[in-house]
Amino acid sequence: MQDMVYIKNVVTLQLDQSNCNGCSMCIKVCPRNVFRLIDYKAHIVSRDHCIECGACALNCQSRAITVISGKGCGCATGIIEGYFNGGKSECSCSRC
Amino acid sequence: MFIGTVKTRVGEIKKVSTRLNKEDILGAIKVRWRIGRTHYKVDPGLYAxxxxxxxxxxxxxxxxxxxFDHLRKNLDGINAWILVLDTKGINVWCAAGKGTFGTAELVNRIRATRLKEIIKHRRIIVPQLGASGVSAYQVKALTSPKNAFKTIYSGNASVYFQSESSSLGIDRGFTVVFGPVRAADIKAxxxxxxxxTEAMRxxxxxxxxxxxxxxVDFVYSFTKLLVALAVVFILSGINTHGFNINQALHKGLVSAYYILSAYITGIILTPALLPYIPVRMFAFKGMITGLVLSSVFTAFSSLGSTALETxxxxxxxSAISSFMAMNFTGSSTITSLSGVKKEMKIFVPIQIVLASGGLILMVLSNLVVLK
Incomplete structure (x- = not known):
């Protein structure tokens, strides 16, 4: 079966190719196969598969990747609990 | 679980079996149903x-x-070390998101277990889903003595590490190799x-x-279900004379049946049918299944005794089913935080309007009917 895709055109993932050193770490850590290495540079090939987990940005030594809301995956329960607890972290709920 | 020890130059390390016994399997079932979950931990440290x-x-x-059990089961026939990080009893993926399965904890655990003295090589295999907490290049820098007096920023936390005088002479930092997502792929x-391979990632x-x-979802939201049942039970009893307990019992029972059905639709049916409901937002998917359920009720029996009640x-x-389905976003592996925020912005107001409107109409229908 095909991979399920969530809402389109929402993710905050950004790749600055001029900083990319082609180490391919982003490809190795991405659980959704978002990147591909073409001519020694990383390319975002399936942006809408991104779940903003933040693994690529954290492991990009040349800091070519940024993803704003990345900590684990999106979770409504976490957002709701965070709202009521006044917590800043979006992933702080008791469920996971 | 423990089957003796293995001797190393820093002392004896506990050895664990690669076969899961009855207790391990029973424990897994219990934890999936959230029975005594908070105690389901292993002590952090090194195992063989x-x-x-x-x-x-x-x-x-x-x-x-x-x-831990899943990993050791899949290491059957392999001679290896298992380094257990303190993630407060939370799995790799969630703990990496929360930051407890992270660079700082890994570096600290390497030091605390004196791993450098136990192994000659400097390669550690971290499950790929830990990569949102573990930065391979930072681990390398923080565990190599030449960079030991450095403050490295990992996420929000600034972590300071003291110099290690290496007893092994020239040393280098640890290389993190990200292993497969599923432990079952370790041998491959x-x-x-x-x-x-791409499939393993x-x-x-x-x-x-x-x-x-x-x-887990079912048990997690059980209290919400009880609150919802209590609310409709009380509202069911309201009539022009005030509150009638017989009416509450009679109508409340029917109401409980509807609510339970909506709850199950949102929490079991919607996740099961997830890819087949042709919209993207989870709350929308839940709303659709809720509307379908309501239609089925209307078609095959009667949903309420008056049009207002229907x-x-x-x-x-649809509000309940939508809300429960929305909460499944966290259990899924396909949602992004930006996406969840977007759907909540749209659907939480709709859910509130539907739920409060529904409750008002329900009370109103009781008052109108008995006039």
Whole structure:
């Protein structure tokens, strides 16, 4: 079966190719196969598969990747609990 | 679980079995139903499987007992070390998101277990889903003595590490190799030269993946269900004379049936049918299944005794199903935080309007009917 895709055109993932050193770490850590290495540079090939987990940005030594809301995956329960607890972290709920 | 010890130059390390016994399996069932979950931990530290020596591989995992059991089961026939991080009893993926399965904890645990003295090589295998907490290049820098007096910023936390006087002479930092997503692929990963194939790197979300999380969701939101039942029970009893307990009992029972059905639709049916409901937002998917359920009720029996009541139940059932389905975003492996925020912005107001409107109509229908 095909991979399920969530809402389109929402993710905050950004790749600055001029900083990319082609180490391919982003490809190795991405659980959704978002990147591909073409001519020694990383390319975002399936942006809408991104779940903003933040693994690529954290492991990009040349800091070519940024993803704003990345900590684990999106979770409504976490957002709701965070709202009521006044917590800043979006992933702080008791469920996971 | 423990079957003796393995001798190393820093002392004896506990050896664990690669076979899960009855207690391990029973424990796994209990934890999926959230029975005594908070105690389902392993002590952080180093463990042995098989008869590892100073050349054996090191696999890193969380101190959630299911993660640990899953790893050791898949290391059957391999001589290796297991390095367990303190993630407060939470699995690798969630703990990496929260930051407890992270660079700082890994570096600290390497130091605390004196891993440098136990193994000669400097390679550790971290599950790929830990990569949102573990930065490979930072681990390398922080564990290599030349960079020991450095403050490195990992996420929000600034972590300071003191110099280590290496007793082994010239040393280098640890190289983190990200292993496969699923522990079941470890042997294939090793045969493949410590490289994951594309399939090994991908997170799946098939029918079974979706349904095995249902019990946790079900138990997690059980209190919400009880509150909802109590509210409709009380509202069912309201009539022009005030509150009537017989009416509450009679109508409340029917109401409980509807609410339970909406709840199950949102929490079990929607996740099961997830890819087949042709909209993207989870709350929208839940609303659709809720409307379908209401229609089925209307077609095959009667949803409420008056038209007003039918409308009220249409609103309530779709609101409940939508809300429960929305909360499944966290159990899924396909949602992004930006996406969840977007759907909540749209659907939380709709859910509030439907739920409060439904409740008002329900009370109103009781008052109108008995006039």
């Amino acid at each position: 499987v098989g008869n590892p020596d100073d050349t054996s591989d090191v696999f890193v995992t969380a101190n959630y007992r299911l993660s 990963f090793i045969t493949n030269g410590y490289k994951s 991908k997170v799946t979300f098939n029918f079974y993946d979706r349904l095995k999380l249902v019990p 409308v009220a139940w249409f609103m309530l059932i």
